[in-house]
Amino acid sequence: MLRSALVGLGLIGLTGVVFAQSAPVASETQAALERASTITSAEMSANAPRFLEEITSIAASLRKLDANAASKANVGESTPCVAQAASSSSALEAVSQAAYGAFSSAMSQGAADRASFEYRKMAIALTKARELLAQAEACASLLGSRGGSSKTKLTGAPSASDDDMKALPDDMMDWAFDPPDASPF
DSSP states (O other), X not given: OHHHHHHHHHHHHXXXXXXXXXXXXXXXXXXXXXXXXXXXXXXXXXXXXXXXXHHHHHHHHHHHHHHHHHHHHTSSSOOHHHHHHHHXXXXXXXXXXXXXXXXXXXHHHTOHHHHHHHHHHHHHHHHHHHHHHHHHHHHHHHTTOSXXXXXXXXXXXXXXXXXXXXXXXXXXTOOSSOOTTOOOO
């Protein structure tokens, strides 16, 4: 009896951990889901190609932003935040294209539930693509990977006087080497 009680408590605790760690749905995504659930099939048919076109456009913009950041960095690769956004947008683009194909197929077969499911996928992908674009543009502007140039003017140089090069007196805590486990703290 004690064992079954402990197992029951363990399952309840595990369930609590699983639900506590699940991420809350973003408000923009929730709003997109609510809009998608109340739309008619005619509106879905009209909006789906536009969604796919916008997602493709955002993915192309992010790839271009990534290429521009890489060329400005002169190291052949861009900043990690822009590169990650470009990669994620390409994945969203692929998912959206597959969802659009399944949506079109479901609409032609009259499977309204399946078409609605695929439409919601595209609506969420569009919301996420817009978020990625905004984040990547903010990251690129913060890191200076947008157009423009800057100049640095040096007005002085470090001095190399004799005072700077004198040896310092020995300190009783300085053993001239750092033993791995010796620390003054």
